[in-house]
Amino acid sequence: MSPVIDIEAERQEILRQYRRLLRTAKPYLHGDDAKLIKKAFNTSLEAHKEMRRKSGEPYILHPLAVAQIAVEEIGLGTTSIVSALLHDVVEDTAWEISDVEREFGPKVARIIDGLTKISGVFDYGTSEQAENFRKMLLTLSEDVRVILIKLADRLHNMRTLDSMPRHKQLKIASETLYLYAPLAHRLGLYVIKSELEDLYLKYTDTEVYADIKDRIKQSQSARNRFIKDFVHPIDEELKNQGFQFEIKGRPKSVYSILKKIKKQNIPFEEVYDLFAIRVILDVPPEQEKAACWQVYSIVTDFYQPNPDRLRDWVSTPKANGYESLHTTVMSRSGSWVEVQIRSRRMDDIAEKGYAAHWKYKTADPTHAESGIETWVSKVREMLETNKSSALEFMDEFRQNLFVKEVYVFTPKGKLIILPDKATALDFAFDIHSQIGLHCLGAKVNQKLEPLSYQLHNGDQVEILTSHKQRPTEEWLTYVTTSKARSKIKEFLRDDKRAKAEDGKFILKKRMELIGVPCTQDTFNRVLSYFNVPTAQEFYYRLAVGQLDGREIRESLFTDTTPRPPALEPKSFDTEVQKIRGVRPDMLVVGERTDKFNHSLARCCNPIPGDDVFGFETDQGLIIHRTSCPRAVDLMSNYGNRIVRAKWTEQSELAFLAGIRLKGSDRVGIVNDVTRIISTSLKVNMRSITVDSNDGFFEGQIMVFVNDTDHLTKLIQRLNKVNGVLQVERFDS
Secondary structure, X not given: XXXXXXXXXXXXXXXXXXXXXXXXXXXXXXXXXXHHHHHHHHHHHHHOOOOEOOOOOEOOHHHHHHHHHHHHOOXXXXXXXXXXXXXXXXXXXXOOHHHHHHHHOHHHHHHHHHHHHHOOOOOOOHHHHHHXXXXXXXXXXXXXXXHXXXXXXXXXXXXXXXXXXXXXXXXXXXXHHHHHHHHHHHOOXXXXXXXXXXXXXXXXXXXXXXXXXXXXXXXXXXXXXXXXXXXXXXXXXXXHOOOOEEEEEEEOXXXXXXXXXXXHOOOHHHOOOOEEEEEEEOOOHHHHHHHHHHHHHXXXXXXEEOHHHOEEOOOOOOOOOOOOEEEEEEOOOOOEEEEEEEEHHHHHHHHHHHHHHHHHHHHOHHHOOOHHHHHHHHHHHHHHHOOOOHHHHHHHHHHOOOOOEEEEEOOOOOEEEEEOOOEHHHHHHHHOHHHHHOEEEEEEOOXXXXXXXXXXXXXXEEEEEOOOOOOOHHHHHOOOOHHHHHHHHHHHHHHHHHHHHHHHHHHHHHHHHHOOOOOHHHHHHHHHHHOOOOHHHHHHHHHHOOOOHHHOOXXXXXXXXXXXXXXXOOOOOOOEOOOOOOOHHHEEEOOOOOOOOEEEEOOOOOOOOOOEEEEEEOOXXXXXXXXXXXXXXXXXXXXXXXXXXXXXXXOOOOEEEEEEEEEEOOOOHHHHHHHHHHHHOOOEEEEEEEEEEOOEEEEEXXXXXXXXXXXXXHHHHHHOOOOEEEEEEEOO
């Protein structure tokens, strides 16, 4: 029986959300703005009146929530509020773009058009996804508000993901980590980026997420006491010196804590910087820099700074506009604490990214140079010049979203900001494509360096060129930026095409010489003989001398000539456990999969009890853990091949799992460990490796277990062995 819907209660809730939106937007409104928002709200309410979300609530609550995020958390104005309220009307109702333009003007229509075009970014197979992604970036370069509203839309969808089926949750969460979190990062929306990452973790690795969240909560009161004691002397001194300021403790996100645990291979208790102290100063723009350094001086009067952890983004802001002074200091209790010092303007930009930048830019001409605008114009240039396949393009673009930066100078002292690990060749392409294509090397700080030289902050770089120089395949290993990579690939493609024409001519002459007509059938025999997959590849190899045209003889075209076997087609995912089969009755999987063989992915070694999904390949169904290192890539790029899967209760088979141990070395410790494995729990071992150094040992054991419970019991028992300090599961 379906639940009874209280229409009046729903109407009241819709009105409450609408009034809240107006209250939040009030400081941004001018003239007839409120009327326009009301008109957009009524239009959306009418257009979506029969529609409900998966959760059962009226659909209108979604556009209202997106508009609320746009104004409250991103700081956007009336045009964006109206666009957010109407963002689904063209896609989901009878409304056309022309109707939107007639009723709300060309600006709103252009944003809605952009949002409608990109709504299906991840709805198809891979290349279509990537093509839609390219469209999305085109709309970004026209009007960045399209992406900002799309991020607000995605954030609300992630916040309400509970009502979606499991396989949809995994797909949407993975897309979010794959693309939307990096985009939020690049647009300076750190708060939204962190929440998107945390929500991804909540749905893909629920237990780990809940565990870390719980531990943060448990340590809350002790942390508050620590912050109070730490801040007290700084607070007193700032007041004495007449500063207007606010100090707050900002906890690190669950996702960033997990990243630190994994990267440094340490337990939660050893993550000292679970939070940062932020000092926000109310000072006029012209005094910001001096004030930040003054506060730095005060902080370091009380606490010893770590000289390697000073980050000055006040003098040189990040490419996305982020400005702040960061230092890490030693507290009196012996733990490191990050202190961030910034003005109110800088804090606004750090919290609300691009939108806040815009607000301050119009208010204060001294901050007119926006890193974000530079980046958006680079995106536009990339789109106009990039001729690589949509998939390659998407991959390269993503790589450039989430990177740190390196700051270098031209010979005349102009600052160039490039991604971290950029090389002299990247620098050359950034100056101009032609300089990149003819680059011989570089003079870095007056010293000759090769193309592959990795740039460091403060390097002064002069590029050396020669009109005889030409890119080679090897150049692709020297560069990190999308622009350099796409220009090199474009040159190599054009070069290959030209050489292939030469190869075509060589074949034609050779066939004339041996008196064999050049038909499709004879050409296929040539390809088969040389075992080359495509015509262009064959022509190219023939032209550059990788294949010897003299091997093409008349005898090759007689029926009796043996031909080399064709190459085996490569499967997408060959990394599967072949040591045993997985019976179909051990897994409950999505529709139309009974015809598939089931195999377990080696990259993450799933065992019964793990949260898993299926991935369709020509080999059959490969089962991966949802926390697999490859999961995000597979689910976001190949959503149409993802199949939901979960284990049945049967687990009499043995499954391979990896255990890592660390501890203090002593005589007989390996015997104690292996005895527990083989006798106490009747577990078979596949392999064991132990390294010992300076009284400390680290070991890796591959064991066969029935399920996650079996593995957990084994880990608990190993933890009790005298001298063992840490036991954890790892992906082989």
